Amino acid sequence: MPFTDHRLDGCVHELVESPFDGGFTIVRHLPEVPPDQQEAYIRELLSHWRSRATNRTGLMPLEEWCFYCGNDRQYTYPDEATHQTDSGLIRVVTLKQVPLRTGIPIDRTPADETYSRKNAYGALERIILPSHDRRIAELDAGTFGLCLQIAASRIADLARDPNLKYVTFFVDGNGVVEDCGFIHTQLQVIGVTDVPKIRIAPQLQRSLGFYYGQQKERCLTCETIGTELKRIDRIVLTTDHFLSWIPYASRSPLEVCFTPLDHAASYEETPPSQFAELAGLILDVVRKLELLLGTRFPYQLKLFNAPVWSFGRFPNGSPEVKREHIQNAFHWRLVLDPNLEIPAVIREVVDYDINVLPPKVGAMLLRLPDHEISKWTS
Numbered sequence: 001m002p003f004t005d006h007r008l009d010g011c012v013h014e015l016v017e018s019p020f021d022g023g024f025t026i027v028r029h030l031p032e033v034p035p036d037q038q039e040a041y042i043r044e045l046l047s048h049w050r051s052r053a054t055n056r057t058g059l060m061p062l063e064e065w066c067f068y069c070g071n072d073r074q075y076t077y078p079d080e081a082t083h084q085t086d087s088g089l090i091r092v093v094t095l096k097q098v099p100l101r102t103g104i105p106i107d108r109t110p111a112d113e114t115y116s117r118k119n120a121y122g123a124l125e126r127i128i129l130p131s132h133d134r135r136i137a138e139l140d141a142g143t144f145g146l147c148l149q150i151a152a153s154r155i156a157d158l159a160r161d162p163n164l165k166y167v168t169f170f171v172d173g174n175g176v177v178e179d180c181g182f183i184h185t186q187l188q189v190i191g192v193t194d195v196p197k198i199r200i201a202p203q204l205q206r207s208l209g210f211y212y213g214q215q216k217e218r219c220l221t222c223e224t225i226g227t228e229l230k231r232i233d234r235i236v237l238t239t240d241h242f243l244s245w246i247p248y249a250s251r252s253p254l255e256v257c258f259t260p261l262d263h264a265a266s267y268e269e270t271p272p273s274q275f276a277e278l279a280g281l282i283l284d285v286v287r288k289l290e291l292l293l294g295t296r297f298p299y300q301l302k303l304f305n306a307p308v309w310s311f312g313r314f315p316n317g318s319p320e321v322k323r324e325h326i327q328n329a330f331h332w333r334l335v336l337d338p339n340l341e342i343p344a345v346i347r348e349v350v351d352y353d354i355n356v357l358p359p360k361v362g363a364m365l366l367r368l369p370d371h372e373i374s375k376w377t378s
């Protein structure tokens with residue numbers, strides 16, 4: 001007997017194109033049915049995601065096996081930097097197993113038939129918090145803000161390496177990528193010799209096209225968040241300098257973007273006084289997500305940043321683009337991407353992402369006071 005989910009009768013599916021990178025997401029909108037039936041659909045989704053998060057078998061290594069606890073530093077190169085806090089030492093380290101290296105000559109020979117090659121030049125540093133098992137949601141805004149600020153200073157430092165064109169950071173929240181992701185909250189700063197071709201190059205291209213091609217007075221993101229602030233229904237939370245919202249074409253349910261309200265291309269140029277504010281906003285959203293999804297849901301926090309290289313040809317074969325062009329046209333943002341659905345092969349073959357929770361419903365849930373969020377999961 002074919003499986004039929006009657007709750008889906010009358011759902012409208014839209015193909016929504018992201019203005020930022022041109023990717024398409026199939027967004028499901030709820031059917032025109034009585035509110036209690038819509039509520040039942042949302043509750044079932046939340047309970048499905050919660051149970052998957054709870055059942056995850058992520059290993060929590062014991063402290064005695066941990067790379068970072070104690071003084072056993074055989075697995076890491078000497079610390080790049082350290083910062084003393086009330087709860088211990090925040091370390092910036094490079095693991096010896098990391099395949100990328102800086103400070104070596106770039107060697108592109110020999111080419112291999114149709115493949116071009118070079119040695120794996122790059123940087124991958126970890127900013128590691130002292131506590132073995134404390135989640136991001138358990139940090140205070142001051143400590144997490146210090147981590148965000150250290151990430152900015154590492155990006156600025158790596159940007160001085162003329163071989164690196166793009167430097168960013170990400171957080172593997174609750175170990176979605178690595179088995180050991182449950183241990184030690186850590187921000188990973190990565191610097192590479194090319195502007196990433198799938199995720200970043202199209203964003204730059206579209207940002208430049210919007211600002212210079214269409215001769216707009218504001219960048220694409222400033223224009224987008226201006227519209228969002230007027231509509232309000234996809235806004236999650238705001239502070240004096242930052243906004244969090246769920247984009248119309250978000251790639252997955254409850255994906256949240258964090259953006260400075262004033263135009264800013266490079267994350268590393270954020271005024272130091274604003275990092276605790278940004279951290280507080282991110283923590284508020286992560287805590288609300290934990291109320292909805294439980295404390296073990298996997299997520300990534302990713303920075304989409306302006307490239308650090310000063311000028312060059314971009315995109316392929318185009319006239320030279322100068323740093324000031326990028327600074328005018330691009331606007332950095334952090335994306336918190338909860339990995340709630342198993343990725344469909346459809347993404348791999350036709351590039352479509354699928355979002356089964358309407359963005360404005362996600363934003364509505366995350367705007368609720370904590371005690372009301374709990375009612376949705378009880």
Ligand SMILES: [Zn+2]
Nearest residue numbers: 066068069132
């Ligand atoms: Zn540890």
Ligand SMILES: [Zn+2]
Nearest residue numbers: 219222263331
């Ligand atoms: Zn802007």
